Amino acid sequence: MELPRNPVTRRWLGLAPALITIGVFMILPMFILLVFSFMEADPYGGVDAGFTFEGYIQILYERDFDDLLQFDATYLNIIGRSVVLASLATLGCLVLGLPVAYFITRQNARTQSMLLFLITLPFWTNLLVRTYAWILILATDGVIEQPLKFLGVIDDSLDMMYTNGAVGIGLVYTYIPLMVLPIYASLEKLDFRLIEAAHDLYADRIMVARQVIIPLAAPGIIAGCILVFVPSLGAFVAPDLLGGGRKLMMGSLIQTQFASARNWPFGSALAICLLAIVMITLMYQARIAARRRAETGS
Amino acid sequence: MTETNKSIAVSGRNVVKQFGSGDHLVTALGGVSLEIDDNEFFTLLGPSGCGKTTLLRLIAGFEMPTEGEIFLFGEEIEDLPPHKRSINTVFQHYALFPHMTVGENVGFGLRMQGHNDADIAKRVEESLALAKMGRFINRKPVQLSGGQQQRVALARALAPRPKVLLLDEPLSALDLKLRQAMRVELKTLQRETGITFIFVTHDQEEALTMSDRIAVMSEGQIQQIGGPQDIYERPINRFVADFIGDTNFLEAEISSIEDDFANCRVSNDLSFKVQSIAQHNKGDKVTLAIRPEKISLAQSGEVQGRITDAVYLGTDTSYSVAISDDITLSVRDQIDLTGHARFTAGDLVGVGLSADAVRMLID
Numbered sequence: 001m002e003l004p005r006n007p008v009t010r011r012w013l014g015l016a017p018a019l020i021t022i023g024v025f026m027i028l029p030m031f032i033l034l035v036f037s038f039m040e041a042d043p044y045g046g047v048d049a050g051f052t053f054e055g056y057i058q059i060l061y062e063r064d065f066d067d068l069l070q071f072d073a074t075y076l077n078i079i080g081r082s083v084v085l086a087s088l089a090t091l092g093c094l095v096l097g098l099p100v101a102y103f104i105t106r107q108n109a110r111t112q113s114m115l116l117f118l119i120t121l122p123f124w125t126n127l128l129v130r131t132y133a134w135i136l137i138l139a140t141d142g143v144i145e146q147p148l149k150f151l152g153v154i155d156d157s158l159d160m161m162y163t164n165g166a167v168g169i170g171l172v173y174t175y176i177p178l179m180v181l182p183i184y185a186s187l188e189k190l191d192f193r194l195i196e197a198a199h200d201l202y203a204d205r206i207m208v209a210r211q212v213i214i215p216l217a218a219p220g221i222i223a224g225c226i227l228v229f230v231p232s233l234g235a236f237v238a239p240d241l242l243g244g245g246r247k248l249m250m251g252s253l254i255q256t257q258f259a260s261a262r263n264w265p266f267g268s269a270l271a272i273c274l275l276a277i278v279m280i281t282l283m284y285q286a287r288i289a290a291r292r293r294a295e296t297g298s
Numbered sequence: 299m300t301e302t303n304k305s306i307a308v309s310g311r312n313v314v315k316q317f318g319s320g321d322h323l324v325t326a327l328g329g330v331s332l333e334i335d336d337n338e339f340f341t342l343l344g345p346s347g348c349g350k351t352t353l354l355r356l357i358a359g360f361e362m363p364t365e366g367e368i369f370l371f372g373e374e375i376e377d378l379p380p381h382k383r384s385i386n387t388v389f390q391h392y393a394l395f396p397h398m399t400v401g402e403n404v405g406f407g408l409r410m411q412g413h414n415d416a417d418i419a420k421r422v423e424e425s426l427a428l429a430k431m432g433r434f435i436n437r438k439p440v441q442l443s444g445g446q447q448q449r450v451a452l453a454r455a456l457a458p459r460p461k462v463l464l465l466d467e468p469l470s471a472l473d474l475k476l477r478q479a480m481r482v483e484l485k486t487l488q489r490e491t492g493i494t495f496i497f498v499t500h501d502q503e504e505a506l507t508m509s510d511r512i513a514v515m516s517e518g519q520i521q522q523i524g525g526p527q528d529i530y531e532r533p534i535n536r537f538v539a540d541f542i543g544d545t546n547f548l549e550a551e552i553s554s555i556e557d558d559f560a561n562c563r564v565s566n567d568l569s570f571k572v573q574s575i576a577q578h579n580k581g582d583k584v585t586l587a588i589r590p591e592k593i594s595l596a597q598s599g600e601v602q603g604r605i606t607d608a609v610y611l612g613t614d615t616s617y618s619v620a621i622s623d624d625i626t627l628s629v630r631d632q633i634d635l636t637g638h639a640r641f642t643a644g645d646l647v648g649v650g651l652s653a654d655a656v657r658m659l660i661d
Contacts, residue, residue, distance in 0.1 A: 193393040194393050196387075197389060197394075197395070198406070198410075199359075199360075199379065199380040199381050200359075200360075200380045200385075200386055200387045200455075201381075201406050201407035201410055201454070202381045202407050202410035202458065211395075212395060216396070216397060
């Protein structure tokens with residue numbers, strides 16, 4: 001076979017495997033999603049030919065008996081709750097994950113790899129199984145309530161299940177490794193002598209954390225926040241199992257549209273919305289990062 | 299307990315530091331006592347692992363002593379954390395905060411002490427001027443050379459005007475010319491600021507050129523404390539004599555004792571009358587030391603030797619001179635005006651050994 005002479009053609013040829021992979025596994029599905037979101041719903045699932053904004057209209061409006069559009073905040077509430085819960089889960093992961101990551105970096109090499117292994121260990125078990133474990137823990141007369149009732153601390157159920165709190169705990173539990181690992185990676189490079197230098201220059205522990213550790217861990221903290229926030233926003237296992245039907249998040253809503261509700265265009269439109277929120281978040285982060293780089297001049 | 303003598307900046311009493319436990323117990327400092335005067339340039343000198351850095355870290359507060367007390371101007375400080383001691387450190391690898399500018403680095407200690415912005419700005423400027431780094435106030439540490447980072451580290455440690463400044467081998471990462479220039483500058487800086495400097499180094503030349511007093515350390519103990527000349531001219535034991543400068547060691551036996559002096563017999567035709575440093579008896583074995591540059595060479599002399607090796611060193615020639623079958627001396631001889639060595643290997647020479655230059659050592 002004769003190879004193409006043109007260097008530009010040859011370069012594209014070399015890039016082909018990567019381009020095909022990205023095209024087939026990323027761009028094509030996104031494109032299908034985008035197309036589906038503008039098509040008509042087939043009552044038995046799937047989509048019918050035709051072009052309509054119906055999928056997007058449904059996010060904001062409900063059709064009443066006279067086929068008139070009535071504003072309906074149900075789905076907006078779900079989107080809002082998703083953003084709030086995902087943000088709180090990110091914050092929770094950060095507050096718990098930062099000290100854990102710092103603690104790990106202060107151990108000797110053997111203990112470090114052991115602890116990192118333990119942090120990633122839950123990934124080896126099915127997410128559903130792990131989330132079911134939380135049902136046992138949080139449920140009425142569950143692992144937490146039973147001993148408290150036995151000791152007479154509480155009389156009635158705490159009603160922990162099917163609350164925003166339960167969903168939040170589930171999200172923090174699921175995604176905290178994604179916070180700990182990047183922060184660990186950036187703290188691991190931290191020169192411990194800088195902490196000594198700060199102590200030497202009259203900084204107490206809190207000031208050392210604020211002035212030295214957190215600023216130098218910033219790249220890891222930002223990466224961790226994105227890695228936790230993005231999947232939390234679209235999560236559906238924890239909201240489904242721990243929030244029940246009552247505390248829906250976007251992920252479960254989308255999943256429902258493709259499965260039981262059989263409204264693919266609406267599900268696709270919601271997925272595009274979710275994507276838009278994620279893109280806006282990432283662009284905002286990129287802008288902050290660019291400004292930081294401009295300030296530090298590095 | 300409090301010290302009454304206020305002119306002593308730092309003192310340690312029987313300071314012991316051990317790391318690990320059980321079978322892995324390592325004694326880094328085995329009961330060190332010392333007093334460092336106010337306004338003194340004091341150097342801790344010794345090979346790596348001698349405990350000098352451990353002692354410095356105990357004074358800074360990065361480590362707590364296993365036993366003993368440390369005082370700062372009479373106040374007992376060994377239990378205080380580093381941020382509560384008016385002591386600042388210039389770290390070996392500078393440890394500048396990479397995310398802060400030079401100005402922010404230098405101002406860090408002042409900010410933590412709660413000075414107001416105007417005061418901080420003024421003192422940052424002063425400190426940078428002192429370290430000749432004023433032009434670099436807005437740079438980041440990565441944009442500076444090693445020598446410049448060194449100066450910033452110095453300015454940062456001096457800005458809060460500590461009572462004592464600790465310097466942990468601060469010149470070891472610099473090249474030779476810069477290191478020599480910085481020695482002079484550090485000494486000047488110490489005199490100008492009047493701050494007590496405690497300087498850690500393994501470089502004997504550095505110690506001799508800068509210090510008011512030197513503590514020579516080995517194996518967790520202070521071997522000798524004294525001025526540069528004391529240490530060089532009157533080393534107390536074999537370790538000090540060997541570590542600082544080059545030394546010829548001669549094994550001798552005391553043949554007779556006269557008052558403070560002992561006649562030490564090295565061989566049948568070589569003996570010296572040397573000042574005793576301890577209570578000796580006739581027949582005791584002692585070690586004598588003589589510096590290579592204190593031995594003179596001539597065409598002929600009382601003691602005969604044969605040159606076995608001559609090494610050209612630029613300013614000097616280093617000869618190995620065999621004066622008997624089992625004694626070979628190292629001798630330093632200046633290059634003459636024409637730039638030639640006076641002798642070559644194989645020459646027979648007279649070796650001038652003055653008893654005044656010979657020291658008796660405690661082994």
